[in-house]
Amino acid sequence: MNSKEVLRTENLSFSYSGLKSGISVLKGVSFAVERGEVFSVLGPNGSGKTTLLKCLDGILKQEKGRIFIEERDIRELSVREIARKIAYVPQLHKPVFPYSVLEVVVMGRNPYLSPFARPGKNDMSIAIGNLESVGALHLKDKLYTELSGGEMQLVLIARALSQNPLILILDEPTAHLDFKNQIMVLKIVSGLSKDKGLTIIMSMHDPNYAMLYSTRIMYLVKGKTSGIDTPDKIINSKYLRRVYDIETDTVKLNGKRWIIPSY
Ligand SMILES: Nc1ncnc2c1ncn2[C@@H]1O[C@H](COP(=O)(O)OP(=O)(O)OP(=O)(O)O)[C@@H](O)[C@H]1O
Ligand SMILES: [Mg+2]
Numbered sequence: 001m002n003s004k005e006v007l008r009t010e011n012l013s014f015s016y017s018g019l020k021s022g023i024s025v026l027k028g029v030s031f032a033v034e035r036g037e038v039f040s041v042l043g044p045n046g047s048g049k050t051t052l053l054k055c056l057d058g059i060l061k062q063e064k065g066r067i068f069i070e071e072r073d074i075r076e077l078s079v080r081e082i083a084r085k086i087a088y089v090p091q092l093h094k095p096v097f098p099y100s101v102l103e104v105v106v107m108g109r110n111p112y113l114s115p116f117a118r119p120g121k122n123d124m125s126i127a128i129g130n131l132e133s134v135g136a137l138h139l140k141d142k143l144y145t146e147l148s149g150g151e152m153q154l155v156l157i158a159r160a161l162s163q164n165p166l167i168l169i170l171d172e173p174t175a176h177l178d179f180k181n182q183i184m185v186l187k188i189v190s191g192l193s194k195d196k197g198l199t200i201i202m203s204m205h206d207p208n209y210a211m212l213y214s215t216r217i218m219y220l221v222k223g224k225t226s227g228i229d230t231p232d233k234i235i236n237s238k239y240l241r242r243v244y245d246i247e248t249d250t251v252k253l254n255g256k257r258w259i260i261p262s263y
Pocket of ligand 2: 049050051091171
């Protein structure tokens with residue numbers, strides 16, 4: 001592992017029904033991510049992106065292969081240790097209890113509190129600062145269960161940031177967001193990587209957003225890696241045909257390349 005590497009997987013395999021069933025969702029996935037990268041995972045629906053991200057956060061236990069966080073095998077880390085290193089923002093989140101938004105965000109501080117201790121002033125101000133940074137401070141006293149899907153997404157990002165993680169994992173962070181908030185969230189996360197050296201690993205669908213905000217991109221197709229490279233090398237008609245079986249054109253506008261579907 002080189003000194004900049006914060007996460008590495010080696011030959012990762014996973015199946016929801018046990019590998020012996022022969023139905024693997026992840027089939028020997030290997031990649032490494034360096035500190036401060038924005039590493040995006042693209043691939044068709046059902047290709048295993050969510051499953052992969054859940055393995056990286058220890059929510060699912062890989063059945064074969066290894067995951068290293070900094071230099072340590074994830075299996076050697078406690079749940080609390082993982083939560084100080086990795087924060088995970090899920091694709092879908094169904095709230096159960098009617099907590100206030102501020103209570104939800106301050107839960108991000110749990111990995112730093114001793115058992116049964118209540119969050120203190122410092123924890124509250126961290127939570128408020130993170131709500132402000134995602135433009136959601138006005139929601140702080142609302143019930144989390146009564147938010148829109150997009151508002152929930154912003155609050156969950158604020159909660160994840162309150163964990164003060166080394167790696168922020170986001171599963172389709174723009175899925176429920178309106179046009180403005182999609183750009184805002186992607187700017188925030190790429191800004192955190194540039195300014196604070198936070199490492200971002202996220203799944204997404206839009207090749208243009210991936211191209212604009214990622215340092216590197218990995219395609220996942222039927223549980224296998226189908227290319228890892230910088231956006232300029234990997235977001236093009238050839239790869240998109242191979243991964244999604246669609247035809248695309250590339251146009252140049254304001255000095256940037258944009259991918260559009262061919263009609
Ligand atoms: N809890 C589960 N039990 C059994 N099979 C599952 C479970 N969750 C996902 N799968 C299956 O695993 C495969 C990969 O699913 P996954 O959610 O990882 O895909 P994805 O790439 O995130 O898709 P999407 O782009 O639609 O979010 C799919 O075939 C799915 O049906
Ligand atoms: Mg998914």
